[in-house]
Amino acid sequence: MSYEKADWYTDVSLVDDPHAYFDYLRAQGPVVRLPHRNAVAVVGYEETVQLLLDTEHFSEINAVTGGMVELPFPVEGDDIGDQLEANRKQIAFADQIVAEQGPRHADLRSILSRLFTPSRLKQLQPQLAATAEGLIDEFHASGRVDIVRQYGGPYGALVISDLLGLSEGTRAKFRALLEGALPVPMDATHEDMMKNPLVPVGKDLFKLIARRRLANHALMRPLRALLAQEDILNDLAKATYPDGSKPSLVDVTGLAAFLFGAGQDTTNRLLANGFKVIATRPDIQAELRANPARIPDFIEELLRYDGSVKSGGRLCRKTTTLGGVEIKAGTPILMSHMAANRDPARFPDPATFDMDRPRIKEHLAFGRGAHTCIGAPLARREVAVSIERLLARMGNIRLSEAHHGPEGARHFEYEPTYVLRALKALHLEFDPL
Ligand code: HEM
Structure with missing residues (x-):
C-alpha cells in the first residue's frame, strides 16, 4: 500500500497495520514532516525520549488530541508558551491531567499518587485474582471466549472500581456501562463524545465525592457519625495539594473519572494483544505454562512489541531542532510509543517477539518523564494476574478458526482509532481445566 498521502489521524486503512506505516516513516528518518496538519512525526526511540523530556521546547497540551489539536490563536513567532497558557481553556482536553504542565500537573498527580502506593497495590492483589476468577467462571464451561468483551472489558472496569473502593452496586453499574466501551473513533462528532459512557460515570463519581x-x-460535624463513609473515595474527597490547599470538586472528580478513561481499555486491549501472541505461538504458551515466572518478561516484551497505546501528542512550544529537523513553534507532533518501541536502532530485530531481550523494561509503552503512566504498576499486576489465572483454567488455548480463519489465512479487525491498538474481538477456544 502507498503511504505517501496517508493521514495518521483519519485514515482507517492505517489501523490494521500501524507498524508498517511507522516503518515507512522511519525509513525517511527518526523525525519526519507529514503531508497533513503541518505536523511532524517522531518515530525514533532516542528522539522520542528527547521529545518527552524536553519540556522547554515541547508542550503536552495536546497529549489527548495530537495532530487534531486546534489552536484558538494565530501562531506567530518562535515562542508560543504564554499564548498556550492564556488560551488553555479554549483548547480541547487541555484540562486533563495528562495535558497539564508544571506545578498544576504536580498538584493533580499528587492527589492520584495516594491511590498507587505499594501498600494499596498489595491490598488490591487478592481482589485482582478474585475478579479474574469470577469472570472466568462466566464463560469457562463453554470452552470459548471473546477475550475483549467477556474478560478484558469488564476486568478493567471492575479493577478501577475496586481501586476507588466503590460499593458493590456502583461497581456493577460501572461494569455494565463500561465493559463494552469502544475507543473514540476517528470520525467522532461532539454528539458521539457525549454518548461516551465515561460521561455518566463522571456524573456518578461527582455525586459520590460531593x-x-x-x-x-x-457544619456537618453533629451528623458526621451518620453521614461519614470511611472509604477510599472519602480519602480522595479530603485530599489536599502539597501546599495544603483544597482541590476543587471538579478537579477531584475529573481525576477519578480519568482513571477509567486511561486505565480500562488500555489494559483490556493489551491483554487481547497478549492472547493473540499466546494463541498463535504454542512455544510461548508452553513456556509460560511451564514457567509462570516468565510472565513479567512476556508482559514487558508485549508492551514493546504490540503495546496498547499507538500514539499521543505533543506541540512545539519554542522553535527548536529534533533529530536534525527544524520544528517551528505551533507544530503538532505525532508522538508514537509504538513507533519508538520498534526502532531497530534501539531494539534489534524489532518485529520479533523475544522475551530474552536485554534491558527489556526500557520500552516507552508507559511513556517517559513527568507524565509517565501512574497506573503502570497496577496495569502490570492486572495483566500478570489475568494471564496466570487464564492459563491455569484454559488448556490448549487456540484461535477460533470460525472467527479468525485457518492458519496461513488469519484475519483480525481493529477499532478505527489512532490512539489505541485495539482488537475489536479476539475469539479463543480452549479445553476447560
Ligand atoms: C496497559 C495499560 C496502560 C498503558 C499502555 C498506559 C499508557 C500510558 C501512557 C503512554 C501514558 C503517558 C501519556 C503521555 O505522556 O502523553 C499514560 C498516562 C497515564 N495513565 Fe496509563 N496506561 C495504562 C494503564 C493505566 C492504568 C491501569 C491507569 C490507572 C488506573 C492509568 C492511568 C494513567 C494516568 C492517570 C496517566 C496520566 C499521568 C500524568 O499525566 O501524570 N494508566 N498511560
Missing part, C-alpha cells in the same frame, strides 16, 4: 465532601464539612 456527598463525602459535604459529610466532612465543619
Whole structure:
C-alpha cells in the first residue's frame, strides 16, 4: 500500500497495520514532516525520549488530541508558551491531567499518587485474582471466549472500581456501562463524545465525592457519625495539594473519572494483544505454562512489541531542532510509543517477539518523564494476574478458526482509532481445566 498521502489521524486503512506505516516513516528518518496538519512525526526511540523530556521546547497540551489539536490563536513567532497558557481553556482536553504542565500537573498527580502506593497495590492483589476468577467462571464451561468483551472489558472496569473502593452496586453499574466501551473513533462528532459512557460515570463519581465532601464539612460535624463513609473515595474527597490547599470538586472528580478513561481499555486491549501472541505461538504458551515466572518478561516484551497505546501528542512550544529537523513553534507532533518501541536502532530485530531481550523494561509503552503512566504498576499486576489465572483454567488455548480463519489465512479487525491498538474481538477456544 502507498503511504505517501496517508493521514495518521483519519485514515482507517492505517489501523490494521500501524507498524508498517511507522516503518515507512522511519525509513525517511527518526523525525519526519507529514503531508497533513503541518505536523511532524517522531518515530525514533532516542528522539522520542528527547521529545518527552524536553519540556522547554515541547508542550503536552495536546497529549489527548495530537495532530487534531486546534489552536484558538494565530501562531506567530518562535515562542508560543504564554499564548498556550492564556488560551488553555479554549483548547480541547487541555484540562486533563495528562495535558497539564508544571506545578498544576504536580498538584493533580499528587492527589492520584495516594491511590498507587505499594501498600494499596498489595491490598488490591487478592481482589485482582478474585475478579479474574469470577469472570472466568462466566464463560469457562463453554470452552470459548471473546477475550475483549467477556474478560478484558469488564476486568478493567471492575479493577478501577475496586481501586476507588466503590460499593458493590456502583461497581456493577460501572461494569455494565463500561465493559463494552469502544475507543473514540476517528470520525467522532461532539454528539458521539457525549454518548461516551465515561460521561455518566463522571456524573456518578461527582455525586459520590460531593456527598463525602459535604459529610466532612465543619457544619456537618453533629451528623458526621451518620453521614461519614470511611472509604477510599472519602480519602480522595479530603485530599489536599502539597501546599495544603483544597482541590476543587471538579478537579477531584475529573481525576477519578480519568482513571477509567486511561486505565480500562488500555489494559483490556493489551491483554487481547497478549492472547493473540499466546494463541498463535504454542512455544510461548508452553513456556509460560511451564514457567509462570516468565510472565513479567512476556508482559514487558508485549508492551514493546504490540503495546496498547499507538500514539499521543505533543506541540512545539519554542522553535527548536529534533533529530536534525527544524520544528517551528505551533507544530503538532505525532508522538508514537509504538513507533519508538520498534526502532531497530534501539531494539534489534524489532518485529520479533523475544522475551530474552536485554534491558527489556526500557520500552516507552508507559511513556517517559513527568507524565509517565501512574497506573503502570497496577496495569502490570492486572495483566500478570489475568494471564496466570487464564492459563491455569484454559488448556490448549487456540484461535477460533470460525472467527479468525485457518492458519496461513488469519484475519483480525481493529477499532478505527489512532490512539489505541485495539482488537475489536479476539475469539479463543480452549479445553476447560
Ligand atoms: C496497559 C495499560 C496502560 C498503558 C499502555 C498506559 C499508557 C500510558 C501512557 C503512554 C501514558 C503517558 C501519556 C503521555 O505522556 O502523553 C499514560 C498516562 C497515564 N495513565 Fe496509563 N496506561 C495504562 C494503564 C493505566 C492504568 C491501569 C491507569 C490507572 C488506573 C492509568 C492511568 C494513567 C494516568 C492517570 C496517566 C496520566 C499521568 C500524568 O499525566 O501524570 N494508566 N498511560
